[in-house]
Amino acid sequence: MKRVSKKRKEILAKFDLSKAYTLTEACDLVKGISTTKFDASVDICVRLGVDPRKANQMVRGTVALPHGTGKDVKVLVLCTPDKEAEAIEAGADFVGLDDYIAKIKAGWTSVDVIITMPSVMGKVGALGRILGPRGLMPNPKTGTVTMEVGKAVQEVKAGKIDFKVDKYGIIHSSVGKTSFDGEKIRENAQELIQTLIKLKPSAAKGTYIKSVYLSATMSPGIQIDAKSVNA
Numbered sequence: 001m002k003r004v005s006k007k008r009k010e011i012l013a014k015f016d017l018s019k020a021y022t023l024t025e026a027c028d029l030v031k032g033i034s035t036t037k038f039d040a041s042v043d044i045c046v047r048l049g050v051d052p053r054k055a056n057q058m059v060r061g062t063v064a065l066p067h068g069t070g071k072d073v074k075v076l077v078l079c080t081p082d083k084e085a086e087a088i089e090a091g092a093d094f095v096g097l098d099d100y101i102a103k104i105k106a107g108w109t110s111v112d113v114i115i116t117m118p119s120v121m122g123k124v125g126a127l128g129r130i131l132g133p134r135g136l137m138p139n140p141k142t143g144t145v146t147m148e149v150g151k152a153v154q155e156v157k158a159g160k161i162d163f164k165v166d167k168y169g170i171i172h173s174s175v176g177k178t179s180f181d182g183e184k185i186r187e188n189a190q191e192l193i194q195t196l197i198k199l200k201p202s203a204a205k206g207t208y209i210k211s212v213y214l215s216a217t218m219s220p221g222i223q224i225d226a227k228s229v230n231a
Contacts, residue, residue, distance in 0.1 A: 020225040026214045028182040033219045040178045040217035044189050046171045047211040056203040060164040062142050063195040067184040068159030070177035075153055078116040078124055083149050090153035109134055115144045115152045178216050193229050
């Protein structure tokens with residue numbers, strides 16, 4: 001039988017694993033069950049009543065979190081020289097085109113988001129095998145392929161994130177840090193959930209939001225009452 005550590009026992013004593021909490025309660029609880037020595041991420045998992053294998057039930061989009069993720073997002077802008085100043089002024093960490101394409105082909109992917117322009121997608125498209133599996137491939141649907149590169153950089157830096165349902169019908173996303181107060185975590189989580197509700201595919205039948213769990217890095221998940229967020 002696996003032994004439960006003292007720290008684990010202390011965490012499990014703070015909440016009931018079998019109970020479904022309100023979103024507000026969960027956002028306050030998640031701060032208290034994090035025992036990491038660093039500022040842990042707060043993550044949400046939402047299981048949707050969709051079949052991702054069917055194109056008309058795919059759920060994908062973007063959302064601007066009111067309080068950001070708390071993470072310093074590294075942004076690479078692949079653009080033509082006339083757009084470089086705009087990208088730099090907006091706060092992009094890396095700006096260029098052919099030199100960065102060469103670096104990526106050599107294995108460099110030390111960024112969180114890549115933004116580019118429609119006119120250079122021919123070059124960027126060749127990086128699909130490298131960027132695709134890492135979730136870094138620019139896409140017009142997420143606003144990362146645009147002529148307004150400066151605006152796109154500002155939105156990402158301010159807390160805009162993209163999400164996509166996985167093959168199991170689950171959305172995974174970060175909604176803050178444990179250093180955030182509970183209300184900020186709740187507002188971020190609520191914004192994501194409301195966006196998911198708006199994106200409900202017409203082909204999805206039955207219960208749409210089946211389950212919701214909130215957790216901190218290396219912590220157990222706290223179950224949230226799905227009925228309350230569906231309402």
